[in-house]
Amino acid sequence: MKLSNTRRGFLRSGLAVAAAAFWADETLDALMQHTNTASRPSDLKITDLRIATVARAPMTCPVLRIDTNQGIYGLGEVRDGASKTYALMLKSRILGENPCNVDKIFRKIKQFGFHARQGGGVCGIEMALWDLAGKAYNVPVYQMLGGKFRDRIRIYADTVESEDPKIYGQRLKNRMEQGFTWLKMDLGIDLIQSQPGMVMHPLGMDPTRDVTEVQHPFTGIELTDRGVAAMADYVATVREIIGMDVPLSADHFGHIGVNSCIKLGKGLEKYNMAWLEDMIPWYYTDLWKKITDAIDVPTLTGEDIYLKEPFAELCKNHAVDLIHPDLATSGGILETKKIGDMAQEYGVGMCMHFAGTPVSCMANVHCAAATENFLVLENHSVEVPWWGDLVEGVEKPIVNRGFIKVPEKPGLGVTLNDEVMKQHLFEPGYFEPTPEWDKESSHDRLYS
Numbered sequence: 329m330k331l332s333n334t335r336r337g338f339l340r341s342g343l344a345v346a347a348a349a350f351w352a353d354e355t356l357d358a359l360m361q362h363t364n365t366a367s368r369p370s371d372l373k374i375t376d377l378r379i380a381t382v383a384r385a386p387m388t389c390p391v392l393r394i395d396t397n398q399g400i401y402g403l404g405e406v407r408d409g410a411s412k413t414y415a416l417m418l419k420s421r422i423l424g425e426n427p428c429n430v431d432k433i434f435r436k437i438k439q440f441g442f443h444a445r446q447g448g449g450v451c452g453i454e455m456a457l458w459d460l461a462g463k464a465y466n467v468p469v470y471q472m473l474g475g476k477f478r479d480r481i482r483i484y485a486d487t488v489e490s491e492d493p494k495i496y497g498q499r500l501k502n503r504m505e506q507g508f509t510w511l512k513m514d515l516g517i518d519l520i521q522s523q524p525g526m527v528m529h530p531l532g533m534d535p536t537r538d539v540t541e542v543q544h545p546f547t548g549i550e551l552t553d554r555g556v557a558a559m560a561d562y563v564a565t566v567r568e569i570i571g572m573d574v575p576l577s578a579d580h581f582g583h584i585g586v587n588s589c590i591k592l593g594k595g596l597e598k599y600n601m602a603w604l605e606d607m608i609p610w611y612y613t614d615l616w617k618k619i620t621d622a623i624d625v626p627t628l629t630g631e632d633i634y635l636k637e638p639f640a641e642l643c644k645n646h647a648v649d650l651i652h653p654d655l656a657t658s659g660g661i662l663e664t665k666k667i668g669d670m671a672q673e674y675g676v677g678m679c680m681h682f683a684g685t686p687v688s689c690m691a692n693v694h695c696a697a698a699t700e701n702f703l704v705l706e707n708h709s710v711e712v713p714w715w716g717d718l719v720e721g722v723e724k725p726i727v728n729r730g731f732i733k734v735p736e737k738p739g740l741g742v743t744l745n746d747e748v749m750k751q752h753l754f755e756p757g758y759f760e761p762t763p764e765w766d767k768e769s770s771h772d773r774l775y776s
Contacts, residue, residue: 383754387683391403402739458660462738474698480731482730484577486708520558549584593627603679617647630651630658634657635663650676685718690735718744719745
């Protein structure tokens with residue numbers, strides 16, 4: 329039940345009755361205009377979970393809304409490309425809970441997440457719980473995490489690939505002119521595989537299309553010396569255009585073997601790369617350490633990892649130089665801050681992977697603001713003209729000269745622009761009731 333925001337409602341409290349003897353009516357009216365009476369946090373209960381799925385922002389993104397008995401709601405987001413069912417199946421587990429007990433609810437549902445996009449439902453709900461708690465207590469999420477280390481968040485943006493390094497270099501140069509202070513490029517074997525003598529692979533195989541479901545050590549694909557030299561020359565041309573001062577990261581190499589990763593890393597050393605990303609699957613800790621120890625270029629992985637413990641394995645073994653959690657996979661806002669704090673103890677910095685709507689973006693921004701060893705956050709939507717219009721309540725453009733300002737409003741700091749959201753739905757239905765998920769259950773306890 330909502331508290332009355334009238335002076336009569338205020339005067340019913342014992343404190344107000346005593347104060348009324350000293351305060352004039354106009355003083356009490358002025359006080360009520362500046363008093364948050366929208367929520368009794370201790371009495372909040374979750375009553376519903378609803379979904380609206382946005383298309384091509386840059387990917388399919390289910391935005392979720394958790395409603396309460398007091399009329400306030402929280403926004404979250406299932407990771408891009410993940411099924412909304414990952415969140416809906418958890419509805420019966422959170423109904424009736426107080427959303428301000430974020431960690432308690434997270435510990436209750438985290439068993440239903442897993443690596444990559446399978447953790448999307450748990451993480452989306454966790455985001456929405458923080459949004460609700462912030463609104464209930466009238467503070468931004470970063471404040472509930474212990475405060476912020478920075479007022480704005482550095483952004484990097486992927487850039488459309490070109491086989492011509494001069495064209496690609498100019499595109500990256502344009503990013504710098506837009507204000508970006510950290511760049512990232514795709515650097516895959518697709519650039520050279522059509523040329524003879526560049527990529528060794530079983531004959532008849534397309535080394536970029538036929539192995540998407542095969543883990544890197546098992547494809548039989550290796551770079552030749554000529555292939556490594558050609559890819560290094562590509563980067564050299566790009567560096568001539570953008571200079572050596574700006575950080576330049578690289579990703580999407582292809583499913584090449586560990587030895588080729590090392591050969592390529594050595595070939596790129598003199599071009600001062602900021603990091604080489606996801607060269608092999610994240611769970612091969614020993615192989616990652618083999619690569620990292622062999623090259624003088626920072627290594628990075630983590631966008632598909634769920635929860636802190638696998639990150640701890642990479643960090644304590646110094647298997648990579650940097651970690652790269654995706655908050656919509658890694659466990660949500662608090663878990664990702666824990667991941668960053670843990671990594672800092674081992675001298676490992678945290679960058680953040682992100683592709684989604686401004687809802688998930690703001691969850692990342694609050695987490696990045698509150699995590700000391702944060703470096704830079706990804707954004708895939710700088711070329712999507714309506715992306716920032718999906719929400720209201722923050723400065724526009726959201727990404728401004730390569731940075732996002734940390735919101736100061738309660739919760740995540742944004743509200744949805746319903747009209748724009750409805751223009752970009754992936755499927756019919758806009759936060760429709762979901763009673764069919766109210767009683768879905770099983771014996772979930774993990775112990776006897």
